[in-house]
Amino acid sequence: MTVRIYEGSGEPAGGGSMSRRSFLRTGTAAAGGITALAAALSPLRELTSDDIPSVESFVQKHYKEMTPKDMEAALARIRARVEKRCGVRPEIRDIRPLDGVEFVYALNLSRCIGCRKCVHACVAENNQSRSPEIQYIRVIEMPRGTLDVEQGNHHYDRPKVPDEGHFYLPVQCHQCANPPCVRVCPVEATWQEPDGITVIDYDWCIGCRYCEAACPYWARRFNFTQPRIPAGQINPNMSYLSNRPRGKGVMEKCHYCLHRTRTGRMPACLEVCPTGSRKFGNVLDPESEVSYILRTKRVFVLKEEAGTLPRFFYYFDERYPRGLDPEAIEIERRLRAEEGDAYGALPGADGPAPQRVAAARWDGGSVA
């Protein structure tokens, strides 16, 4: 048996017309379909003007293809957007790498007390989202006797650090000389600069998160939603490839504070470190402190077997048994004098331990 639902011939025969009934029925069905489609698309009404790219930003070129004029225009757009969204007029520039410079980091694990001051200084300097929380630096509390990070604790939260029996391992982007994150990016939104810093063009990234899967140091962070920074906490000193505010759906990570370091300053994490564990500089300059450290200390890298050739070195500077290093004793004495009881306390205000999962998960409502 043939079941016919479609009235009429089903196909317009010759100059044929549909019967009135079938016309009405088709009309009702089509109207129903369109209503359903409109209902399905209705959440799009919540898109703000911020979400819809202007024509200029839509056709904006890749960083490496921009002429100085293109860059000026792009910077002007960013300036206007930041001013509108955050209410501050930023100082934004495109700061290029310096000739004859290759930056490396060296971190003295004997000194680090795990106070997480670097974590929060970095957040403030680099305009990371406060909610959901994005942090570039992870400090891991490690039991003595191992460098296996799986035995570490990311969420230690104690009244005072350091804890006897543990040492502290801060990890951030290692600016690898052979970076897998760069290799996998399908659109070349991330690349290595001549001074060794791996950067991201936030206006080019399509948010596939392949680089995040490829990084052996879990250094990359994704903006799962529009980042939020309370008014007044924006750092207005910005550059295109580093700390300008990012949008929803793009990747970001540590860039060795290139807007500072390419203009002769030190990274924010280094400046804030109370123990002097962090050393940074130009490895091509034999007189630099990092060159001295690489020459004379027994430095090592994390996960050497990954073959990524990090520019971030660790070392244990144990010329003296722990607690007997005159320089360390001097630093501690000074800090105790300056900070009194606060010495060794974890910075409380910003939430000392990193949140286990990005805090502001979507609750089904709209994101303010």
Place this chain on the structure above:
Amino acid sequence: MRTYLTFLYRCFRLSFVGDWRYYTWMFVLTAVSLLGLNAYCKQFVHGLVTTGMTDQVSWGLYIANFTFLVGMAAAAVMLVIPAYIYRNRELHHLVIFGELFAVSAIVMAMLFVTVDLGRPERFLHLLRRFNFPASMLTWDIIVLNGYLLLNLHICGYLIYCAYRGRRPGKLFYIPFVFVAMVWAITIHTVTAFLYSGLGSRPFWNSAVVAPRFLASAFSAGPAFLILTLQVLRRFTAYEVADRALMTLRGIVTVALAINMFLLGSEAFTEFYTDAAHGASAKYLFLGLHGRSALVPWIWVSIAMNLVAMTILFMPLSRRLALLNAACVLLIVGIWIEKGMGMIIPAFVPTPLGEIVEYTPTLNESLVSLGIWAFGLLLYTIMVRITVPVLAGRLRENGTAPAEEGVAHA
């Protein structure tokens, strides 16, 4: 050209014609697709925060489904190889249904990657700066699109020839059939390399990933076809011989056995050496530090596959009811194994040793369901058009679609 446009128009009209079962099925699929679209609009507005993904587990349900579907698409060749290389006559006609299925599977796979993007509106950046050959993702984009075009060409050409009542010119499709055969293997291999090429993820960084992908795809894909062909034969006038189903059954059985063997070898290597990098496998199979969200999934999946394999190895499974049961078990089993068992554990623990578990949210599940519904909708329409054309009931100067019903109750 005019004929071709009329053809397209008649196809369009035809897809709205059917009996009440056809309408119900299409209505449900459309409704679910729209639900998915609605959920996706929410995601588009608020970002991927609407999913269960985090910086720790940065790929989830979407990429899992993508991987599974690439495999299903590749499996269409399992009809083509016996048909053209072994000249199995029964299968010759059915090839086209396999390839149509490949087309819808690829479309679904591509939709799954698209919804996974944080910035889908920037996808044109791919055309402006394409990191080829360094990024495996660019390879994947090339092979998937190529495979889609190949299959569209083969199916489109054969169907259009039947419509015009012409004999298809061998030169216009046989070479493409052979290219598509090899190409099918590459799509799944390249997709496997996407994962196994990451040194940062020891769970993926293994040579057995690609063979395992192929083995599991070549059992789940033909199993799906066994089910589809029976639906086809039940609801249309199309003849599908039991012998064709039995050929597919043979393929499914062997591929499933190979898949189980590879899974076993992998588990052995991970567990016997007890190496530190076995943490993800431990998390998957046994749980790690009291976290064990995936443990029930993987064991259910293994149990399903084992039961399916046992049924298939028994001569009893020549009975269609049993064969169908085995196929369903194995499709679900392999879907779990590819998703929960292959993508997610690689992120747990993170490269820095942190353990964060992943559960898909309602919203991302709806998006996924929507894509599946849309893919099935596409497949149904394509089959709806193909059957009367191949059966000679829709011809250039032939009958109107409404006069030949789909249903033979």
